[in-house]
Amino acid sequence: MLDHLDDAEWPGLFHALGSADDTPRHLTALLGDDLKAFTAAYSHLWSTTLRHEGKAWPATAPTALRVAELLDEPRPAPADPSLPDGLLAYLYAVGLAADLGDRAAEIRARVEDRASELRAWTDEYLAADPEGRSRMRQDGTGLGELVLDQAALACFDLAPTLLRRVLPHLASDRAMRRACAAAAAGSPARHPAASVQRPTISRQLTSMARSAECPYERATILIALGHLGGDTRSWLADPHKGVRTCAALAPGLAGDGAADRLLRELARSPGEFAESFGDMAPPLQLRFEPYLRRSREAG
Structure with missing residues (x-):
């Protein structure tokens, strides 16, 4: 049951609203029987841990890993058989952010060259208020965009794991599950490791x-x-x-x-x-x- 939930440094990651220290609570709620908490958690996945333009926040890759683990987790009754379909759809969206193609090597080189600057920028971003975070994303240094490129690279590196989690659902006895799994497998299967x-x-x-x-x-x-x-x-x-x-x-x-x-x-x-x-x-x-x-x- 989300065995690796605590492995990520959630307070040091951010999503659309700031620090991702609230994301583990929402992920856990997806397995609970509190309907209000479940609804808020599902909304959090889509509205907060994914960028609207189909790209990644630093919190996206670790969230996607836990979502992939959730695919095969039972939920308390009454179980919603459509939940895995929604989770597969989420992984499809993450796969789009991960589909970097030839850009991955270039992003990795830039990220490695400026790793300490990116960490310092992120720490400052997490300490800022919403207005300050907005200014930082447009500060002209290019560090904010590189942090987001780093987030996409983390999704790229996660793609083979996502593919492994998704492939068994191609054989589901539910037509909608098979369709969502096919969509979710598309981009990760383009990863070089899946050749x-x-x-x-x-x-x-x-x-x-x-x-x-x-x-x-x-x-x-x-x-x-x-x-x-x-x-x-x-x-x-x-x-x-x-x-x-x-x-x-x-x-x-x-x-x-x-x-x-x-x-x-x-x-x-x-x-x-x-x-x-x-x-x-x-x-x-x-x-x-x-x-x-x-x-x-x-x-």
Whole structure:
């Protein structure tokens, strides 16, 4: 039960509201039966430990590690079977912050060169009031931005662990769980440490997409598959409009005539795309990342 909760130096980390010394309490509340505390804790995850633009605070990586541990923790009755889905969605958002690609090495070098300055800046930031913290983020030294780059690097380094925690949920007996797990696995599977696993994960996602009866699940899996460089071409002819469009968003299909036609249709009627999923919102990834940029370019 959150065995490593005390391993992080929470008071020395910060999130959107300042010191992260309140985050362990919220994480523990996610396992409790106090509905008010649980609601506040879930809100804390999304509104406080993640930056609105899909990037990381220094508290994000240690929070994500504990969230990954929570995936398999039982909760007191009445258990909410959708909680792991929400936690996987959170890990998807962290994965976006972690997806640094070639920037990781350059950030690591800069962070190592200025480690003592970054620690001093962080200590001063934690001691400041909200107005002072706002000034510090715009002080012109570049240290604030580098501290946030350091936070993203911590997420990058955590990505292989997140992937290991997420992968078992691809075999869940719940369609929504499988869809959220597919989304959450996408970015961590792009980490260099996952290069050996990536073909196996792509094959698993392909198999899942072929057997998925729910269009939402199929579309979400296809976005993840495309993100990993998998082949989504055969789904351009799927009978469901939303699935066809999500298949067309694969970066590997950029410039493909059939895919571009689907994206031009999307640009003309985005509402029709959303409505194709009925009462469900469009796939998880489309709520976080500008996948629709290709639709504007194609239009």
